[in-house]
Amino acid sequence: MKLEILTNNDNQEIQNGIISNIRDLINYKNLEPGDKLPSERMLSEKFGVSRSNVREAIQKLEFYGILKSKPQSGTFVADIGQVAMNGMLDDILRLKTPDFKSLVETRILLELKTVRLASQRRTDKDLEKMEQALEAYKQKVTNGEDAVQEDLLFHLAIAKASGNSTMNTFMLIITPEIITNFEKYHVCDKNQAFMGIQEHQDIFEAIKAQDPQLAKEKMKIHFKTLYQYCYNI
Amino acid sequence: MKLEILTNNDNQEIQNGIISNIRDLINYKNLEPGDKLPSERMLSEKFGVSRSNVREAIQKLEFYGILKSKPQSGTFVADIGQVAMNGMLDDILRLKTPDFKSLVETRILLELKTVRLASQRRTDKDLEKMEQALEAYKQKVTNGEDAVQEDLLFHLAIAKASGNSTMNTFMLIITPEIITNFEKYHVCDKNQAFMGIQEHQDIFEAIKAQDPQLAKEKMKIHFKTLYQYCYNI
DNA sequence: ATAACCAATCTGGTTAACCAATTTTTCAGG
DNA sequence: CCTGAAAAATTGGTTAACCAGATTGGTTAT
CATH class of the missing domain: 1.20.120.530 (GntR ligand-binding domain-like)
Incomplete structure (x- = not known):
C-alpha cells in the first residue's frame, strides 16, 4: 500500500462503496458512539460483497479511528459523534492519491x-x-x-x-x-x-x-x- | 490500525520479528532492487510463523515502498538500493507509537x-x-x-x-x-x-x-x- | 540452432471452514 | 416471579483449501 493509503489494488472502488454503505447505515440507524455495528457476515451479505472486503473496509476505518473492533464481541463506532464521523468519512472517501x-x-x-x-x-x-x-x-x-x-x-x-x-x-x-x-x-x-x-x-x-x-x-x-x-x- | 501504524494488535512483536528476518534474508542473499523474494509459503515455513503473518509484514513493507508484490508472480524488492533499504527497515523496526x-x-x-x-x-x-x-x-x-x-x-x-x-x-x-x-x-x-x-x-x-x-x-x-x-x- | 508452443508448477489472492472468546438465551431451583 | 448457571448462538480472528494467472522448463517443428 502506497499513500493511496491502505489500498494496494484497484478494488478501491468497491471498498469505497462499502465505506459509504457503512456510513449510510450508521446515519439511517442513528448509531451513536459506542453502538455496535452489525456483524461482518451480516454486512457482507447485506452489501453483496465478500466478508474479506468488509473486513478491509472496517480495518481502514479503524486506522482513521472511526471504528473499533473487539475480538470476540463486535465492531463498535468510536467515541466521536455523528457529525465528525460523517465529515471524516466524506474526507476519506474523497481522498485522492497525492500528486x-x-x-x-x-x-x-x-x-x-x-x-x-x-x-x-x-x-x-x-x-x-x-x-x-x-x-x-x-x-x-x-x-x-x-x-x-x-x-x-x-x-x-x-x-x-x-x-x-x-x-x-x-x-x-x-x-x-x-x-x-x-x-x-x-x-x-x-x-x-x-x-x-x-x-x-x-x-x-x-x-x-x-x-x-x-x-x-x-x-x-x-x-x-x-x-x-x-x-x- | 492506529498510528502505531498498520498494526491493530499486540502481534507487533512477531511482525517486527518477521520484518527483521526479511531484512537479514535480503542482506544475506544480497538481494538487489527488482529481485524476487521467496514465496510467502516458503517464508512462513522458514520463519516458523503463519502465512497470514508473513502477508501482514509484507503489506506493511509494501506500504513503506520497500517491497512490491505482483498478483500471480511474486514479491519483489522495490527500486531502492540495499543501503536505503536497511536504513528504512531499521527505522520502521524502531518506530514507537507517538506520544x-x-x-x-x-x-x-x-x-x-x-x-x-x-x-x-x-x-x-x-x-x-x-x-x-x-x-x-x-x-x-x-x-x-x-x-x-x-x-x-x-x-x-x-x-x-x-x-x-x-x-x-x-x-x-x-x-x-x-x-x-x-x-x-x-x-x-x-x-x-x-x-x-x-x-x-x-x-x-x-x-x-x-x-x-x-x-x-x-x-x-x-x-x-x-x-x-x-x-x- | 532457434523459435514457438504446451503442460506442469508455482505464485499471490480469495474464499470457506474452523476456533476460541463472548454474549445471549434458556430453564431449573428457589 | 426471580436468580444464576449452563448451554446455545454469535462474534471477530485464524487457518487451511482453493483459484486463476504467471512462470518455467522441456519438447517439437521449422
Whole structure:
C-alpha cells in the first residue's frame, strides 16, 4: 500500500462503496458512539460483497479511528459523534492519491521543522548516525556513483534525531514516493549531487552546533538548489 | 490500525520479528532492487510463523515502498538500493507509537501551513464548507453542548481547502488520536470553547480575505489559548 | 540452432471452514 | 416471579483449501 493509503489494488472502488454503505447505515440507524455495528457476515451479505472486503473496509476505518473492533464481541463506532464521523468519512472517501507537488510541499514543511528540532534535541548517538550517513553519501558522490539512497538516509537520520515520532513516521511514508518520482523525472543529476555534499555538511554542522535557525537556513538552501530545476513538471 | 501504524494488535512483536528476518534474508542473499523474494509459503515455513503473518509484514513493507508484490508472480524488492533499504527497515523496526506531545507538535506544524495554503487556494465551495462547519460549531457552543467534533470538522475543512492532499491525509491520520487524548485529559472546557468561536471566526475571515499571514497569526492565537493549560501533561 | 508452443508448477489472492472468546438465551431451583 | 448457571448462538480472528494467472522448463517443428 502506497499513500493511496491502505489500498494496494484497484478494488478501491468497491471498498469505497462499502465505506459509504457503512456510513449510510450508521446515519439511517442513528448509531451513536459506542453502538455496535452489525456483524461482518451480516454486512457482507447485506452489501453483496465478500466478508474479506468488509473486513478491509472496517480495518481502514479503524486506522482513521472511526471504528473499533473487539475480538470476540463486535465492531463498535468510536467515541466521536455523528457529525465528525460523517465529515471524516466524506474526507476519506474523497481522498485522492497525492500528486508530486503535494508531496514535495509536505516534505519541505516537515524537513524545515525536523532540522530545527534535531538541532535542539539531537543526542551524541544521533550525531554519529548522521555523520555515518553523510560519510557514505560523500564517498558515493566522489566515486561518481548514484547517491540518492544515501542522500535519503541522511535526511531520515535528521528526522529520527528530531525526537518527534509522528514526523519521523510521516517522513518514512512519503520518502518512497518522493524517490520514485525523483527517478521518474531524473531530478538528481551529478552536478547537484556534488553541490549536495557541501550543503549536507553545512546542515550537519549547524545541527552539531545546536543552531536551529542556521540549520533551517542551510536546509532551505539545500532544497532551493534541489528543486529549482524540477518544480515545474 | 492506529498510528502505531498498520498494526491493530499486540502481534507487533512477531511482525517486527518477521520484518527483521526479511531484512537479514535480503542482506544475506544480497538481494538487489527488482529481485524476487521467496514465496510467502516458503517464508512462513522458514520463519516458523503463519502465512497470514508473513502477508501482514509484507503489506506493511509494501506500504513503506520497500517491497512490491505482483498478483500471480511474486514479491519483489522495490527500486531502492540495499543501503536505503536497511536504513528504512531499521527505522520502521524502531518506530514507537507517538506520544501526545509529538502529535500536538505535528498538528500545529501542519495547521499553520494548511491555513496559509487555504488562504491562497480556497475556492468558493471550500468557503461554503468551512462556513457550514463554523456555523455548526457556534450553535453547539452557544447551546452549551460539547463541540469537539464541530471544532475538528472546521479544521479538517481548512486542511481540505489547502489543496494539498498529503497534508490532508496526515491531518486525517492524527485527528482521531488528538481527539482521544483531548477527551482523556479533558482539554476542551466550556470557556475555551466560547473563546474558540471568535478565534475560528477570525481564521475564517482571514482565509476568506485571502490573507495568509493574518490567517497564520490567528491560527497561532487559537493554538496558544488551546494548549496554554494542557501542554504540561 | 532457434523459435514457438504446451503442460506442469508455482505464485499471490480469495474464499470457506474452523476456533476460541463472548454474549445471549434458556430453564431449573428457589 | 426471580436468580444464576449452563448451554446455545454469535462474534471477530485464524487457518487451511482453493483459484486463476504467471512462470518455467522441456519438447517439437521449422
